[in-house]
Amino acid sequence: MKLIFMGTPDFAAVILKKMIEVGHEVIAVVTQPDKVKGRGKEMSFPPVKEVALEHNLKVYQPTKVREPDFVQKIREMQPEVIVVAAFGQLLPKELLDIPPYGCINVHGSLLxxxxxxxxxxxxxxxxxxxxxxxxxxxxVKLDTGDMILQKSLTIAPDETGGSLHDRMAVLGADLLAEALDQIKEGTAKRIPQDDSKATYVKIIDKSMGNIDFSLSAEQIERLIRGLNPWPSAFTHLDGKTLKLWVAQVEDTDVKAEPGEVIEIRKDAIVVMTGKGALILKELQLEGKKRMSADAFLRGYSLSKGTKLGRN
Incomplete structure (x- = not known):
């Protein structure tokens, strides 16, 4: 199909590659503007732009896709379908109405x-x-349109945001290819969503990673996995940021304050929470590399009774 692809991060880049691989005619790629990144203040391309350039595709990076000039540009390209995956902007009705086969979104949940x-x-x-x-x-609303296809995926007990992201991107690419075939053949379904069962999630920001040890160990361990690799869960130790990468949950009868180190083991640091203990296995102190707890303890003197978090 003759399509325009709109997307920005790695998730979308995997899907764009699949569209090229299966032979769709990608007439243009639309992504977010380049950003300054790192201490060197170098300009960084969105992952989708990098894939597009590798395949000599035309790239557009509008600040706002609803600008009349840009909408007209899309109209002149006459796409059969517009595919959207983690683009980062809502599409106005003027854009949604352009392609005869509609605008199709790849969403990372079971709507x-x-x-x-x-x-x-x-x-x-x-x-x-x-x-x-x-x-x-x-x-025109956020993630409210009729569904075409859904496919579920089991979340592993040790799943991280990063590992699930990678698996979901591959699944999304394959399922999109299947949906586009159905659309082309005229066999695609339109399944209305049950708005009464809708839930919404907000944008992730760095402040979400600041651990509240009054929560249960189970809640904190899930937060650590969910925010791995970005923006990461963290606390503070002696005034420095301490990122927590891998942790386990353990029942305990110890009486202590949430955030208090209740045991130092050879390969772990045991911290009290609002319910149960959190066993820290991999961590990273500000200015240092990510390391196992035993390596951390060989280079840092940490004692029982130390309180994590800002004092």
């Missing part, structure tokens, strides 16, 4: 659950046992 910007991370943070991909027709 109507987890509408919004970060469904993959929240499915782990909330303790879901499964999630999945929804391919849907877009409308």
């Amino acid at each position: 109507p659950k987890y509408r919004g910007a970060a469904p993959i991370q929240y499915s782990i943070i909330d303790g879901e046992k499964e999630t999945g991909i929804t391919i849907m027709y877009m409308d």
Whole structure:
């Protein structure tokens, strides 16, 4: 099909590659503007732009896709379908009405659950046992359009935001290819969403990673996995940021304050929470590399009774 692809991060880049691989005619790629990144203040391309340039595709990076000049530009290209995956902007009705086969979105949840910007991370943070991909027709509201296909995916007990993201991107690419075939053949379904069952999730930001040790160990462990690799869960130790990468949950009868180190083991640091203990296995102190707890303890003197968090 003659399509325009709109997407920005790695998730979308995997899907764009699949569209090229299966032979769709990608006449243009639309992504977010380049950003300054790192201490060197170098300009960084969105992952989708990098894929587009590798395949000599035309790239557009509008600040706002609803600008009349840009809408007209899309209209002149006459796409049969517009595919959207983690693009980062809502499409106005003027754009949605252009392609005869509609605008199709790849969403990282089993809609109507987890509408919004970060469904993959929240499915782990909330303790879901499964999630999945929804391919849907877009409308002017956020993730409310009719569904075409859904496929579920089991969330592993040790799943991280990063590992689930990678698996979901591959599933999304495959399911989109299947949906586009159905659309072309005229066999695609339109399944309305049950709005009464809808839930919404907000954008992930760095402040979400600041651990509240009054929560249960189970909640904190899920937060650590859900925010791995970005933006990461963290606390503070002696005034420095301490990122927590891998942790386990353990029952305990010890009486102590949430955030208090209640035991130092050879290969772990045991911290009290609002319910149960959190066993820290991998961590990273500000200015240092990520390391196992035993390596950390060989280079840092930490004693029982130390309180994590800002004092």
